[in-house]
Amino acid sequence: MQSKNEQITSLIELNEELENYFSNTIIPQLFVDANLILRKFTPPAMKQFKLELEFLGKPMEEIQENFRYPTIIDNIKAVIATGKILEKEIQTTDMGWYQMNILPYRVLKENKTNGVIITFVDITARIRDLKEQEKLIAEHELLLDTIAHDIKNPILGLSLTIQMLKKLPEKSMEKFPVLLNNVESGLIAMKKVISELIDSRWEKQRQEASAELLDIGNILEDVRLTLAPQILESGAIIRQDIRCPEITFIRRKLRSVIYNLLSNAIKYCPADRNPEIMVKCSGEKEFVVISITDNGIGMSPEEQKSVFEKFQRVKMNYEGYGVGLYLVNTVVTAAGGKIELESTPGQGSEFKVYLKHAGGSC
Template sequence: MNKDNKIEDLTQLNEDLENYFSNTIVPQLFVDADLILRKFTPPAMKQFDLKPEFIGMSLENVRGNFRFPTFINNINTVMATGKILEKEIQTTDLRWYQMNILPYHVRKENRTNGVIITFVDITPRVKDLKEQERLVLEHELLLDTLAHDIKNPLLVLNLTFGLMKEVKDKNSQKFLPLMQNHEKSLIEIKKIIHDLTESRWEKQKYQASSELVDLPSILEDVRLSLAQQLIETDAIIRDDLAVSEFNFVRRKLRSVLYNLIHNAVKYTPETRPPEILVRSFIAGDYIVVSVKDNGIGMGAEDKQTIFEKFTRATKLVDGSGVGLYLVNTIVKQAGGKIDLISEPGQGTEVKIFLKQS
């Protein structure tokens, strides 16, 4: 191949690349090995307020447009390792993106000569996950509280009517008919409450069909739901998942992980960033999912009551005292068990044992 042909081929390749970057609907950047911004797509120009004159400038000079504290460090890591990096980021307009940094390989020279960075808008997904978690928590709390708070008064009424039956004074001719009407009404009310809080709710809450769930995927959903808190606290979540797939109800497993990780972040002192380790492994007939943190921990007395409704380890942190109660309810109803390991000031580890048939 002569020199003219090579120049023609390079010109064509550059033209193809220009056409690709000009027409793609995805925000993308091309940064070379010297951290020089070489190309960006029109969506990236709009999203990050980039200008044509930025082409050829060092990324250090335009990093204010991106506002990601570890942006350049992430790029350097990819170029040093040659491995793809994926993470969720929030832009200055409060939108969420899945950022993928891919190494740009020069195969003939066997080296990485830059990176291509792609941004996928996941804002709707994050909002949906947060709204879903809020609605699930409110729904479960409302119906469980309804069952708990209404059944007890009805029991008292029932006992009262029983005592009224034993009254010997039969002088009033209206006493017996009124008593019968009250009993009939009581039976109807109990039936309505039963249908609402037990029959229908049991089918929805505890008898949802199990499926083959993907634990890393559910953990990723939880990360996204808690993304704002994780960023604000500089929380670090690591995982060691020896078991990735097993049978369980996806919604319930997600609720369990959400509550445990949320508590781990919430009950870590502001003097240190939360460090959370999520593990999964097999122990006999159980799949064990463990969430361990470096938070405030708790003493023996708190460990005895922490899974009761409206109970919290400390009143210094906002909360309803419902999260661990729901975790315990979900696990116990599924035939599982919970092991709690904690000491004051030494963090907490919650092990969820899920029975596998």
């Protein structure tokens, strides 16, 4: 048994360690007690939220404006009441983005929550970069597909014309063979230019975009951060059940698939309800199956038949260009996979994406 002096000494040492930690950590952190009084904060929090030493001991409601996040007190109360950790991406009124974690501070001896510790990680730059990356990926996929699609028909038509001209009699046109050869030479040159253009422009990216072992949960988290503004504005609730966490695939393509499906699940939801989305991942034979289920507007059987077609928009009163699901289907089928769709008008949809896993099933 420790003597009273030994116990006091231990408490002093623990308090000094806590003070030392709060003084030297590089993460903005706050300690708020069960009465919503600000008890401690780290120097980065002082700088980030313009906190002053005289704020210590003050109720949070007197200084909540410093955090530029209106519901912070409600979030603290919820954690104190439930004893559960709260993790969420928040946007402050100055348009910054943070990963906010509110952890219950439990007094084990009394078995109760006596306050919370709050951490803030600035993710503004990461969200901006992810959004820009997603935009570039979409533009790249669309450009490459458009080149392949739109140039194919003119070349085919020109080839057929040349074949027909070759079968026609020369009549008395002395220059006809020369003109024909010029057309044929032009066609060959066109093919060569297009081939070199595509090869030189995308060769580096093709080399970089090799398949790798990916953590599906991490990819989903990147997509959630990219869609953070839409999630916040719509009040979307996204749940996940990842039972097959890894897949060997090209990172940007997997992100594009999940991004487009999640984005649609948020977008195509009636105005009178908040999007509720469940993301599941499981193994099925040689496939990794990613399913995304929503409570959105749903689709009729007729709409489901054309939803994967290029530039086909089944709901004209929603923003978009009709290429998202087309690109998803293109990526999945090109990789030897498939997509299944179940949907009921007014009740929601479920997209099941089957991706072959080079490493075998989960």
